Amino acid sequence: MHTFEFVRPADQTAAIATAAQSKTAQQGADVRFLGGGTTLIDLMKLNVETPARVLDINRLPLDKIEATSDGGAKIGALVRNSDLANHAKIQKDYSVLSQALLQGASAQIRNMATVGGNLLQRTRCAYFRDTALVCNKREPGSGCPAITGHNRTLAILGASEHCIATNPSDMCVALAALEATVHVQGPKGSRAVAFGDFHLLPGTTPHRETVLEPGDLVTHVTLPPPIAGSKQLYLKLRDRASYEFALASTALVLTIASGKVTRARIALGGVGTKPWRSSEAEAALSGKPATDAIFRQAAEAALRDAKPQSENKFKIELAKRCMVHALRMATAS
Numbered sequence: 001m002h003t004f005e006f007v008r009p010a011d012q013t014a015a016i017a018t019a020a021q022s023k024t025a026q027q028g029a030d031v032r033f034l035g036g037g038t039t040l041i042d043l044m045k046l047n048v049e050t051p052a053r054v055l056d057i058n059r060l061p062l063d064k065i066e067a068t069s070d071g072g073a074k075i076g077a078l079v080r081n082s083d084l085a086n087h088a089k090i091q092k093d094y095s096v097l098s099q100a101l102l103q104g105a106s107a108q109i110r111n112m113a114t115v116g117g118n119l120l121q122r123t124r125c126a127y128f129r130d131t132a133l134v135c136n137k138r139e140p141g142s143g144c145p146a147i148t149g150h151n152r153t154l155a156i157l158g159a160s161e162h163c164i165a166t167n168p169s170d171m172c173v174a175l176a177a178l179e180a181t182v183h184v185q186g187p188k189g190s191r192a193v194a195f196g197d198f199h200l201l202p203g204t205t206p207h208r209e210t211v212l213e214p215g216d217l218v219t220h221v222t223l224p225p226p227i228a229g230s231k232q233l234y235l236k237l238r239d240r241a242s243y244e245f246a247l248a249s250t251a252l253v254l255t256i257a258s259g260k261v262t263r264a265r266i267a268l269g270g271v272g273t274k275p276w277r278s279s280e281a282e283a284a285l286s287g288k289p290a291t292d293a294i295f296r297q298a299a300e301a302a303l304r305d306a307k308p309q310s311e312n313k314f315k316i317e318l319a320k321r322c323m324v325h326a327l328r329m330a331t332a333s
């Protein structure tokens with residue numbers, strides 16, 4: 001039995017205090033905030049998530065996209081994915097984010113899905129979503145049938161012997177390349193978390209996916225000032241052209257001068273247990289000529305530590321080609 005409650009703007013602090021009574025902010029939380037519901041309600045229907053209380057935060061004033069004083073952007077946690085993708089400043093200064101969002105899900109889902117919910121969307125691993133089967137992420141210590149079972153779409157970077165699930169978000173791959181910051185309000189006050197520190201590797205605790213603690217409400221995300229003249233691109237490879245999660249994707253923010261890469265920020269999607277920023281690829285590109293040979297070296301560096309499962313060895317080459325092709329496309333004009 002679940003109760004659904006609306007949170008009025010005046011009750012934001014009280015709602016955080018209520019959620020803080022939960023034993024965890026991770027899998028199995030007793031109290032959940034509700035954004036667009038496109039992940040949470042699905043998982044409640046499947047009995048994967050069974051919160052006693054659902055706090056609907058849609059009335060909170062967290063739905064604005066604003067320019068910050070340093071020229072960056074502040075994006076409220078309740079901004080819908082479609083509004084973010086189509087916002088003039090985002091399209092102009094952070095086009096990789098707009099592109100990533102528009103390649104995710106469907107128009108209807110993007111109209112509902114919020115930035116906060118997208119940050120916290122759960123893996124699409126089939127075993128996680130089926131309560132008839134065991135899963136370490138759902139029930140710690142129960143086992144990971146994906147390792148010996150169907151794992152074609154699962155991770156090749158960042159996996160552990162306890163979980164090999166992929167982070168499915170497109171938006172988060174762009175936010176990793178843009179070096180975003182996630183802002184959280186919790187029972188002890190507000191804090192800012194660098195994007196790369198927000199999601200956790202599965203390690204021995206795959207049920208723990210982010211640094212959020214009980215009561216933590218994501219309030220907004222900030223983006224640093226745009227990089228003048230940068231080339232930005234999101235390339236997503238998947239089994240069908242729309243309404244499908246990535247098998248491999250690449251988000252790029254590149255600066256080129258006199259034929260050389262002067263600055264590179266690169267993240268990969270569809271292959272990691274978290275949105276995967278590749279410092280290896282960035283280092284391989286930095287200061288080097290923007291040529292196919294260098295692009296391939298960067299891709300080799302990014303996937304050097306990849307460990308395939310029984311069904312997804314193909315992802316290593318796919319992810320490399322995805323990155324090379326994205327680099328080619330971004331530098332072609």
Ligand SMILES: Cc1cc2nc3c(=O)[nH]c(=O)nc-3n(C[C@H](O)[C@H](O)[C@H](O)COP(=O)(O)OP(=O)(O)OC[C@H]3O[C@@H](n4cnc5c(N)ncnc54)[C@H](O)[C@@H]3O)c2cc1C
Nearest residue numbers: 035036037038039040104105114116117118120169170218
């Ligand atoms: C059929 C289908 C196809 C999809 N395809 C793609 C795809 O190709 N690419 C892609 O990236 N995504 C895809 N998605 C996932 C979709 O992007 C997510 O479901 C969506 O972004 C989640 O946002 P939401 O607001 O609906 O989250 P909700 O369901 O409301 O919430 C998700 C989680 O976040 C928590 N939460 C929400 N807001 C906050 C907050 N402000 N603070 C703290 N906690 C919060 C909730 O408690 C819940 O645990 C797909 C989804 C579906 C159903």
Ligand code: SF4
Nearest residue numbers: 125127135144163164
């Ligand atoms: S990969 Fe992770 S989510 Fe999937 S069955 Fe294993 S533990 Fe569960």
